[in-house]
Amino acid sequence: MTQQTFLYQPKISEVLKNMRKVMIGKEEAAMLSLVALLAKGHVLLEDVPGVGKTMLVKTLAKSLDCDFKRIQFTPDLLPSDVTGVSIYNPKSMEFEFRPGPILGNIVLADEINRTSPKTQSALLEGMEETSITVDGNTVPLSDPFFVMATQNPIEYEGTYPLPEAQLDRFLIKMKMGYPSEKQEMEMLSRTSNGHPIEGISAVLTRDELVDLQKEVLEVYVDRTVNRYIIDLVTGTRTHDGVYLGVSPRGSIALxxxxxxxxxxxxxxxxxxxxxxFMAPYVLSHRMILTSEARFEGQTADAIIDSLLSSTSIPVKRNISE
Known part of the structure; x- marks a missing residue:
């Protein structure tokens, strides 16, 4: 690592420390969010209401000196409400572009499955292309650009579930889960006189975050480790319980x-x-199980666990390669 990287490492620790102050017992979720951010990916948080999905995003955003935007998805939300719209200015006699919330650095897409597929596509285009199309013109998104979307898995009435092809746009899919009794007691104690998020401040600037994302690209991956990734992904394509395995995009994401x-x-x-460690969070949502497997109660997470147990692990670098 470079000397600059070592200077930034304490700041990474400070971001995680901020998130621990607010998100009690959610250290893994906080770390996974930071992983996706540094890898220039996006996160889908799927869990029941009230477990802290939105608060997790807000805490991460407040720890970064970046432009934070929130989109509350509803059935009547239009694509232009996400991307922005061109409005005619009678003084200049020209159309002026009014940017939408997707032009922020950190974007919270709250309850993404409550809006129509057309509006979902406006967000997903930006996630994949790092640009949006408005009135036939291509508008580049901000750098950095990070989306954390939430959805409620228990309410299906009036929702539009994300198709598998769109789920593939998210680097990580994860759940929060309920806190333990001890953690919930600590939560009550910390919020009795105000919310702890009010006491945290930004520790990473926008430029520093961009530099860190560039540093992550330089992390070395040996050919044997890449071979291990390919073996895991290939296993999803040949498994009897999987109808559609992980695509090459999934290999790159892992x-x-x-x-x-x-x-x-x-x-x-x-x-x-x-x-x-990362395989279950990166690969599970990119698979479609057979109807027989679902009937038998198999899950994508269980299949990934079985592949991790059965796939040979590289133990040393092959110097000849």
Whole structure:
């Protein structure tokens, strides 16, 4: 790692410390959010209401000196409400572009499955292309650009579930889960006289975040580790319980996530443990199970776990390659 990277490492720790102050018992979710941010990916948070999905995004955004935008998805939301719209100015006699919330650095897409597929596509285009199309013109998005979307898995009336092809746009899909009794007691104690988010401040500037994302790209991945990633992904394509396995985009996503995870842990190289930890969060939502497998109660997470147990782990670097 460069000298600049070592200067930034304490700031990464400060971001995680901020998130621990607010998100009690959610250290893993906080770390995964930071992994996706540094890997220039996006996160889909799927869980029941009230477990802290929105607060997680707000805390991350407040720890960064970046432009934070929130989009509350509703059935009547239009694509122009996301991307922006051109409005005619009678003084200049020209159309002026009024940017939408997607032009922010950190974007919270709250309850993304409550809006129509057409409006969802306006967001997903930006996530994939880092640009949007408005009135036939291409508008580049801000750098950095990070989307954290939330959805409620228990209410299906009036919702539009994301198709598998669109789920593939998210680097990581994760759940928050309920806190333990001890954690919930601590939560009540910390919020009795105000919310702890009010006491945190930004510790990373926009330019520093962009530099960190560039540093993550330089993390070394040995050919044997790449071979391990390919073996895991290939396993999803040949498994009897999987109708559609992980695409090559998933292989790239797992490599990027493993690099960011290694970087957060002060390493400039990826080890198989990094791949193993990130695999369930990166690969599970990119698979479609057969109807027989679903009937038998199999899940994508269980299949990934079985592949991690059965796939040979590289133990040393092959110098001849």
């Amino acid at each position: 490599m990027k996530a493993a690099k960011a995870y290694a970087f957060i842990h002060d390493r400039d190289y990826v080890v198989p443990d990094d791949v193993q």
